[in-house]
Amino acid sequence: MSSQHQAATDHPVARLLPWYLSGTLKESDRRAVDQHLATCADCRRELDELTALRAPLKDAFTAEPMPSRSIKASVMAQIQAARAAGPRSTGDDSPRRVGEAVEQWFRNLFGPRWVPTLAAALLIGQLALLLWTAGQQSPVRSDTVTTRGIPGAPVRVVVVFQESASEARMRAVIQTLQGRLVDGPTTDGRYTIEVGPSAVGVVEAQLQALRQQTDVIRRAERLAP
Amino acid sequence: MVTRLALSKLSPEHQEILRLVFYEELPYEDIATLLEIPENTVKTRVFYAKQQLKRQMDRVIARESVL
Numbered sequence: 001m002s003s004q005h006q007a008a009t010d011h012p013v014a015r016l017l018p019w020y021l022s023g024t025l026k027e028s029d030r031r032a033v034d035q036h037l038a039t040c041a042d043c044r045r046e047l048d049e050l051t052a053l054r055a056p057l058k059d060a061f062t063a064e065p066m067p068s069r070s071i072k073a074s075v076m077a078q079i080q081a082a083r084a085a086g087p088r089s090t091g092d093d094s095p096r097r098v099g100e101a102v103e104q105w106f107r108n109l110f111g112p113r114w115v116p117t118l119a120a121a122l123l124i125g126q127l128a129l130l131l132w133t134a135g136q137q138s139p140v141r142s143d144t145v146t147t148r149g150i151p152g153a154p155v156r157v158v159v160v161f162q163e164s165a166s167e168a169r170m171r172a173v174i175q176t177l178q179g180r181l182v183d184g185p186t187t188d189g190r191y192t193i194e195v196g197p198s199a200v201g202v203v204e205a206q207l208q209a210l211r212q213q214t215d216v217i218r219r220a221e222r223l224a225p
Numbered sequence: 226m227v228t229r230l231a232l233s234k235l236s237p238e239h240q241e242i243l244r245l246v247f248y249e250e251l252p253y254e255d256i257a258t259l260l261e262i263p264e265n266t267v268k269t270r271v272f273y274a275k276q277q278l279k280r281q282m283d284r285v286i287a288r289e290s291v292l
Contacts, residue, residue, distance in 0.1 A: 015271070018246045018247070018275070019252060024251070025252070026252075053247070057232075057247040061244050061247070062248070070245070
């Protein structure tokens with residue numbers, strides 16, 4: 001039996017020599033090895049061999065920088081276990097986490113599905129109300145002009161008939177204006193006709209229509225107030 | 226060079242344990258936890274791995290001396 005094998009079998013403490021060499025033994029184990037080495041030559045030789053191997057082994061493993069398979073497997077297993085456990089609160093109240101909490105609170109406000117639907121319903125309702133309100137107003141007809149406000153003073157127009165105009169046609173003109181003859185004929189053939197309170201635009205439209213009757217009307221003008 | 230050659234002759238299990246002890250310098254308790262084996266098994270495995278390494282180094286040295 002070799003001295004090395006004898007050291008290992010007879011001296012269980014010898015199996016702690018690699019860690020005694022690297023200085024990673026517990027205090028109790030280190031003291032036990034110290035005491036044993038003081039009295040065991042075989043173990044001292046074993047320690048010398050390990051010391052000689054230490055540097056070459058470090059160099060050999062340094063040349064292969066790949067991590068230990070078991071260490072890599074252990075780290076990966078811990079990572080997978082952490083992922084399976086889910087996120088944990090670390091109790092860190094840094095401003096970044098506070099900001100994230102505030103952001104999450106706002107997100108939660110819009111999280112429920114009914115929020116966008118409610119917003120859309122409110123918009124549609126407002127649009128419908130606007131359209132209904134607009135529809136309640138009286139439509140303005142383009143072919144009539146309505147008078148507003150306090151009825152104004154009667155309007156007078158001056159009409160000069162053609163000399164060939166018959167009396168019947170002249171009376172028809174006055175009826176068209178819904179007026180009454182208040183003056184005329186003057187020496188230059190002017191008749192002053194008073195029509196009821198009307199908007200200026202209405203009177204002008206009527207006068208324009210009369211002017212089209214050139215066989216009866218020579219001139220038709222609104223008399224300035 | 227001799228050590229690297231000798232290491233390459235060892236089983237993956239022995240190479241692994243020697244790396245953890247001499248390169249990573251992990252305590253034997255940590256190695257036991259890492260490999261999920263008893264602490265005594267760690268100590269025994271290191272002992273035999275070192276023994277095998279020594280044997281392989283002697284063979285390499287013997288071959289080179291012949292050449």
